[in-house]
Amino acid sequence: MSSKTTPWEELVTSALLGTDRRPSSADGDRGPVALLDAAALHTVRHRAGLLPAPAAARPGTAPADLRPPLPPAARRRLAQLLADRSAPSGAGGRRGAAPDLTELIPQWLATAGLHGYRAPEALLPALLDAARARTDLRPQALAFAGPRGLWLARLNPDWKFALRGSSGGAPRPEVTDPEAVRRLWEEGLFAERVALLGAVRAHDPGSALALLTGTWPTERAEDRLMFVDSLRTGLSGADEPFLEQALSDRSRNVRATAAELLSALPESALAGRMAARAASCVNPDLTASSASIAVEAPHECDAEMQRDGVVATPPSGRGERSWWLGQLVESTPLSTWPAQFGGRTAQEIVALPVADGWGEELHAAWCRAAVRQRDPEWARALLGAPSVPPSNGPGTASLAERSKLLATLPGTERAAWVADFIAAHGLSEAFQLLGVCTVPWAEPLGRSVVDALDIARDAGSYPWSFSGVMGLAERCLNPAEADRLEVLTTTPDEPEGASPGAAGYWSEAFQRLVSTLRLRAAMEAELLPEAA
Structure with missing residues (x-):
């Protein structure tokens, strides 16, 4: 050579x-x-000619985490859950009879958080990787990772998402330390300030409002929108002067958010102005032979209405007058209407016929008002009886809106309503409603879901049409139900006209359900302090 x-x-x-x-x-x-x-x-x-790079500074010592360690069995379980999170799922709608460990991570983290455990140091990298891949895990995963997780995230650019709610990767200052809070509020990055404002707001709403008012004139429009939205937590009459001032903000989105928050305060001046406008549009129909509602929608959207948050230009396909009417009614305190209609209850008002085809628009606006004002009496009236088909209900046929109304009810009542709805209408329209029910499901609801699944199996269809509900059942049924459901894991004779092999697929799906419930029970037992 x-x-x-x-x-x-x-x-x-x-x-x-x-x-x-x-x-x-x-x-x-x-x-x-x-x-x-x-x-x-x-x-x-x-390669021989390369010069070594200067050594980087050694990272500082990881901060202490004084929370108690996980029990050994729970530590092993967490390692199993994190190792399984990237395992491929079944194809073609079939998932086999084994539990889906990936879907159990959120519940495991929530339970571990309730007990106040700290994350094992050796599992912090896998935990941060899981949080990076799934945004839904991040709040619980980062809380569980604690200060050592944030310290570690500073050393890997892949984990920079963990630093967005903290001060450069260091623990957020204690909300009871006013000097540290003020310094981060004045010098921190936007994401750090949003997280700080939320934490202070949860601890002391007045202190958070004072922080915000001190720098409000100098904030950017997009930042002001996020900051004013944070006032939803702990919203009270003390926020009204600030929000009333924000109605004149140069940003339309800030004005709209301020108006929405003020309308959620029934005693606010804006709520009173909206009530006066709406009451001039919605009245008892004095020309009818029986009690009914007459509606005269606004003919214009003047400057004062727009300042109070009414958007003048409707979306495509909506009429101007109905658009304005809906905004007025949804921003009006629901306590306005009993006095307007002779002392009638919410249920009686909702049952009144509405003249000239305005009923759907009026009821939809009342639904939005009930959700915004968290009013269970009006929510019950607008939901109606669960046995009534949604298309014939008193409020709205939209299952999304019904879910929001249900969320205003106490958990036990919510579960009972959805259980009766499923008994009357089956599972095909119940998925969104099940999503707002408290976990674990109360027995009437759990029994109603399982009975409906059993009926679907007897009908001879494939279980894949109900995979969403089955997945919810695996996560939300009470684990104590596992033994009672064991009988459903057998493979029955296929009825005449059934889809080929459907009985076997249903047996497989119920085996997975029972196995998942037993695994959840074991996970909960492993996380008990006496398991240490």
């Missing part, structure tokens, strides 16, 4: 074109062999 060093670019060209077409000065009599020898020599020389 020649002692002369062949340029790297020449070697690459010869390798790409072939030594027959483009021989290099390193070929000699050996052609390709000489080319490879020259490339190897060039590589060794290049």
Whole structure:
């Protein structure tokens, strides 16, 4: 081989074109062999000539985490859950009979958080990787990771998401330390300030409002929107002067959010102004032979209405007057209407016929008002009896809106209503309603869901049409139900006309349900302090 060093670019060209077409000065009599020898020599020389980079500063000591350690069994379970999170799921709608461990991570983290455990140091990387991949895990995962998780996140750019709610990866200052809070509020990044404002608001709403008012004139419009939205937590009459001032903000979105928050305060001046406008539009129909409601929608949207948050331009396909009417009614305190209609209850008002086809618009606005004002009496009236088909209900046929109304009711009542709804209408329309029910499901609801699944199996259809409900059942049924459901894991005779193999697939789905419930019970037992 020649002692002369062949340029790297020449070697690459010869390798790409072939030594027959483009021989290099390193070929000699050996052609390709000489080319490879020259490339190897060039590589060794290049590596030998590299200079070591300056050493980076050593990271500081990880902060202490004084929370108690996990019990050994729970630590092993967490390692199993995190290792399984990237396992491929079944194809074609089939998941087999084994529990889906990935879907159990949120429940495990929630339970561990209730007991106040700290994360094992050796599992912090896997925990941060899981939180990076699934945004729904981040709040619970980062709380469980604690200060050591944030310290570790500073050392890997892949985990920078963990630092967005903290001060450079250090623990957020205690909300009871006013000097540290003020310093971060004045000097922190936007995400740090949003997280700080939320934490202070949860601890002391007045202190958070004072922080916000101190810097409000200098904040950017997009930042002001996030900050004013944080006032939803702990909203009270003390926030009214600030929100009333925000109605004149130069940002339309800030004005709209301020108006929405003020309308959720029934005693606010804005709520009173909206009530006066709405009461002039919705009245008892004095021309009818029986009690009914007359509606005269606004004919214009003046400047004062717009300042109070009424959007003048309707979405495509909506009429202006109905659009304005809906905004007025949804921003009006629901306590306005009994006095407007002779002392009638919410249920009696909702049952009144509405003249000239305005009923759907009026009831939809009342639904939004009930959700905004968290009024269970009006929510019950607008939901109606669960046995009534949604299309004939007193409020709205929208299952999304019904879910929001249900969320205003106490958990036990919510579960009972959904259980009766499923008994009357089956599971096809119940998925969104089940999503707002308290976990674990109360027995009437759990029994209603299982009975409906059993009926679907007897009908001979495949279980894949109910995979969403089955997945919810695995996460939300009371684990104590596992033994009672064991009978459903057997494979019954297929009824005449059933889909081929459906009975076996249902048996597999119920085996997975029972196995998941038993696994959840074991997880909860492992996290008990006496398991340590």
